Amino acid sequence: MLNSLSIQNYALIDQLNVNFDNGFTIITGETGAGKSILLGGLGLILGKRADLSSLRDETKKCIIEAIFEIEKYHLKDFFEENDLDYEARTIIRREILPSGKSRAFINDSPVTLDVLSRLGDNLIDIHSQHQTLQLAENDFQLKVIDALADNRKLLLSFESKLTGYQKIQRELKKLLDFQQNAIKEHDYNTHLLEELEKATLKEGIIEELEEQYEQLNNVESIVEHLSKGYQLLNDEQVGVITLMAELKLVSSKLGTFGSQFESLNERIQSVFIEIDDISSELEVFQEKAEANPNLLEEVNTKLQTLYDLQKKHGSSTISELIEIREVLSEKVSATENVESDIKKKEKELATEEQELNKVAIEIRKRREKIIPTLQKQLSESLSQLGMGNATFKIEINPAKTFNTQGKDELIFLFAANKGSNYGDLKKVASGGELSRIMLTIKSILARYEQLPTMMFDEIDTGVSGEISNKMGDIMQSMSKTMQVFSITHLPQVASKGVHHFKVYKEDEGAVTHTKMKKLTKEERVSELAEMLGGKDVSDSALAHARQLLNG
Structure with missing residues (x-):
């Protein structure tokens, strides 16, 4: 989980230090207040490319530092493989120098952005409009099915065998090229x-x-x-x-x-x-x-x-x-002698292919077995989110070649209404529908595997009323086993949080600063009232806000 975040000299942020707790955390603020700046700073910690224009004061370096609790994430092997000191409380620091150079550190050891990015994938999952498009990607869809099918050990075995198989393929190609x-x-x-x-x-x-x-x-x-x-x-x-x-x-x-x-x-x-x-x-x-x-x-x-x-x-x-x-x-x-060497290597490759096929078939059987369960859970959850007629058609067929996830071709189709033709998610589902589907899938995944900290960036855009209330319930339920953040404009969602932060702008002389603070209970009432009725807070808005918080 994310324990703390410190940002210096980044965009409109001069100095920001904030601590976070487990559970469900809400982040609100007016449009343009700087929530995207906060996400941008967090993105740098996760290995995103740096931009010199993001420096607030171009004569000073930008420093962003985050502390994570990583004991539950089983990352010791990652640290060992990358020659890093493993600490249960791991510190990640990113620096952008006035010269334009960028440096990254994990527990004070310098690392490349690639290493930082791969570690970041295991620490925070930031949901954005871009990530919603993953729904239509075969790799992501298989990941969901494999989580439910508990295929982790089989996939690790398959990946290991595939590495050996590909090595033999390279050796055979080398022999064939040599022969030619x-x-x-x-x-x-x-x-x-x-x-x-x-x-x-x-x-x-x-x-x-x-x-x-x-x-x-x-x-x-x-x-x-x-x-x-x-x-x-x-x-x-x-x-x-x-x-x-x-x-x-x-x-x-x-x-x-x-x-x-x-x-x-x-x-x-x-x-x-x-x-x-x-x-x-x-x-x-x-x-x-x-x-x-x-x-x-x-x-x-x-x-x-x-x-x-x-x-x-x-x-x-x-x-x-x-x-x-x-x-x-x-x-x-x-x-x-190369002819006999080639025959020997081809025989070796055929043996490895048989072993790979055995594991791939076992993976496919488990996937096929779990598909009805996934389809049922998706339909039931989406029904609660106002998509009662939404159905999925999921099929798995043998592929011609191996890949890192087995030897399957996945057909993952969606229909939003009765009588509608099934089609690719990104073609037939609206933006609001995609967001609700992604939230549903994430909530299902959370039941089957240890997910990293989840940050939903306005996943509730385009919904309101009872649907937003249900989306808040789903995120609140997920937060019982993991750390969940939600950046939202909806009071129904904001009221579900255990912790509530507000991002806001403040003018100091001729300079505008983005700041962030944790709200007290009364401050939350006022914030929710503003979200309900605008700046001119009425008694009815305050009463409604208290009612939402008392749930």
Whole structure:
């Protein structure tokens, strides 16, 4: 419920602080006194867009603050989801700065207007001419039926399953889109992959081939140098091996003259073995080294292929080519496997659709069962409001697609008089009839679910006499289980309230202010008398006012 409202520097309001109680609260005032200003300020608290022109003093900021008791509204999950501090007495503040910027706070935490608006929907339901048009909207009509059918848990289950179903739908679409695009690229990617796989890519392959190419391309020079080296080692007269053999003989003799010469001898012996081994290796290399034009061409072809692949794929290293090969392999594999993935996802979607249909059918059965009750309650309540011949024709048929409220198409038709054709509410019902229907629906909803604070903005426009009295009774009855406000021009309705506030204008010098005050019992008598007979209050008007208040 709304505990208090504070407004500063808004339109004709300089400063306004007002506290509210539970039950039925009446707000009255002359046309133009500022009731719409009050609603405008309250609308800002509920997330409506701010307008810089609404600042009374454009050099100061506008501050609107409201305190709500929210313990009964089961909003802890909302606060947790939006990372807000939950308080049973929640404070909402809205600021409009002279710069035109707007700020919103919930329990001193800054929030977006979207968050504020969604919270506001759970706190106050302001009935206006615009909201009356909701009567013709399918979503609102289903909400009424679902409240009576107690479908809340089923709808939560359905919504959860629908979220999963829609996720699978998106995944399937992604696979289908991928398949459509991938088919076009598949042949080309396969060709690229085959090229890279034939190249037998591995780290260091280019360096290895380049070395092999250099050797094959310079085989004559290599043979010449190998031969020269072998000759230097093995010449019979001055070859290194011949000389080393003599040195080896000398060192062997020296080794017999003491340990210090033995060490030298071992070193010379080791060098001789190493040189002899080098000679053998030179001989082997010389025997193997021969011109091989075919192999040279093969190596050259492999190198050129690798160079071309690097250029083609814009890579500077073999590592990059290997990475490209792996990516192409994944793409080709994914394309080849996507058909089975699609079938798997379609099967998964069909299973989820069956589950959704089961819940949707259960929701529909409960709706169909409760429709006669709703039609009866609507007709009975409207009969009390002077619409004794009003009837409704409500039908539910299966829809082709799912929506957040199930899988139903609702036909909600209305006839105001006997013999009249049924038609859409907004087409066949007058403004006064729509208001009475909306009040009736709200009163029925109040019996089945915890509604937020209800504020009726001149819902009794266009009615008078006994009908307005009955409308007041309905709002008074609703206020037994919830907080109800009624902005009214009718004394019959105003007399039903437990609390009565008056909005009025007051001139202070050259400035006009909108103010609001809670009326005492005697002040209520005077206010009702004015509403009955005008500014010149007669004794009979006062007597009538007291009679209305004493009910």
